[in-house]
Amino acid sequence: MSRIPYVVSAAGRSSESYVPRRETKGLMVELFHKFGIQHDFTAERVRSITHSFSQRSDENNGFSSWFRFSYVLAASARTDDESPDEEDDTTENSTAVVKYPQRESAFFLQASTDASVTLVCFGAGPRVKRRMYDMMKSRGWTDVATNPQILFDVALEGLHEEVDDTARKIEEEFELLEKSVIQFAGSECIISSPRAQHEELYLIARHAAELSKALESALMIIEGILMNASVSIPSTTSINKPPSPSNNISSNRRSLIDLQLKECLEYRRTLFRSTQLRLFHLQKRIEAASALASNLVSQQQSAAAIQGPVSMKLIAASILIFLPTITVATIAGSGLLLSEQLDEEGSWDVSATPLFYLLWYISIPLTLVLVILSLCWLWWRRGKSSKTTQPSSWLQKAMVWRRYTKEKKGHNEESSMPV
CATH class of the missing domain: 1.20.5 (Single alpha-helices involved in coiled-coils or other helix-helix interfaces)
Incomplete structure (x- = not known):
């Protein structure tokens, strides 16, 4: 009996779409029962756990595995294969908060000897969907039945594309902001306040920190998958059969697929590490730019404080200049001095x-x-x-x-x- 892999997308735009609500409670409960989704998987979402990986074996030589991944996604990363309903309504705004909305994705994989290999995707991004569609059309789609965790590698490939594009987008926006801060520092006259740049730097630093956390989580997930990458489900036709040339060929094929999967996961780990190093360098540049902007704000405040005593000195100087004249005029116009005209001359x-x-x-x-x-x-x-x-x-x-x-x-x- 051959196993046919299935990929089910069970989430839309919202990261909370796979949480049972009043209008979707029956559908989600039926979906969870149909695929035997573990209680720990739903408990993680209730406790707002954003990064996890687990694998559970069953008594029928099968297993269930899942991982959860949370990251920030550039709003402009929407592709043509994503439906218009999934487009963010805030992409027209220019604030950094809506430019990088939070996305939570979860992938539940189920495989057994007497059932199909099924991957349920919750909150999958556009790049992940596109990679899954490409995988279905390729020759490697039949290898999924040998080692189902190939689907996890495909999902990680799409996640890396989205995370890497988001990191590049953050770096491009920061470069423009960095140039403006440097130009402001090099100008001799103070025209505008750098507080706006300071706030934008804070938002960019916050999103960079969230993305750095996501990269650390991806590396942890890859480590967990590598520990279980050799898990291959034997087919029902090869169980309790004596050794034969065909069985040896299938065993060699299975070993080759496991080796290729490990090699792909190792390569995926280097890609995530490369993005992490670039983001680490970007965070150092953000810290330097934030320190420069803070110094500029302090200089402006000092200049404003200096302008106050200068104005007071100008007022005091004007008083000292006109004080003798005012004193003489006051005394002469009062009753302290009497003036009398003596003659007509x-x-x-x-x-x-x-x-x-x-x-x-x-x-x-x-x-x-x-x-x-x-x-x-x-x-x-x-x-x-x-x-x-x-x-x-x-x-x-x-x-x-x-x-x-x-x-x-x-x-x-x-x-x-x-x-």
Whole structure:
């Protein structure tokens, strides 16, 4: 009895589409019962576990295996084979949050000696679907019956394409932002604030961190699949049969398929590692650009703080320039001075009243008292600050004396030691 592989896509756009809801509860429960999906698989989704891998063997020489993968996907990564219903409505916006929506994918593989090999895909991305369709049309589709975990390798191939494209998209956007920050730092005059660039750098750094976590998860998944890559389900026609040339040929073919699968998984691991290294270098550049943007923001704040005292100095200078004129005009226009025209030729007589002298008798001592109080306050503040920063003179002398006695004691002990 030959086994025919099946690939079932059981999820759409939303990452929560395989969680039983009121309108889809019956359909999802029937699907889970039909393919014998493990309870741990659903429990992972309930506990919001985004990365996992497991394999369970059964008593009929079969097994069930699954892995879960969460990553950020560039909104522009939609291909022609993805239906319009799965297109994100937020691709027209320009914010970094909607440019890289979160996607959660899960793949459940079931294989046994008396049933078909079935792969149920939850939340599969466009590249994964395209790779599955290409695999169905290729000659290697019949090898899936020999080692069903070939389907996991195909899914990882599509996931790597999506993750790598997202990493390249993040790097391209960061390069534009990095150029703007460098140009801003090189400009002599401050025209606009770099706070907007600082916020964009934070968003890019957050998505890069999420993508780095996804790459670590992919490497862990590949390690788990490599440990179980030699699992091949014997066909029902070859069980309990004596050795024959045909059985030897099928055994050799099975060994070759297992070896090819391991080689493909090793190659897939190097691809994920390459993307991880490029993303690691990108994160270092993001940290450097964020530090530069933070310094620019600090410089702007310092410049704004400096502009305040400068304006106060300008006001004080203008007051000092016009203060004598204002004082003379105030005294002349008050009742302290009396002016009288003596004749018609224009001669005037200006005389001071007793209040004029009384003004100076009161104002001069009061001014001196205020100046003395101000000097005393400044002297007190200076002494208080010096006490907090430096120890007092007697404390310094005590420390010097203690150090001197300790050194002298050590010197005496050394001189008294026998030769």
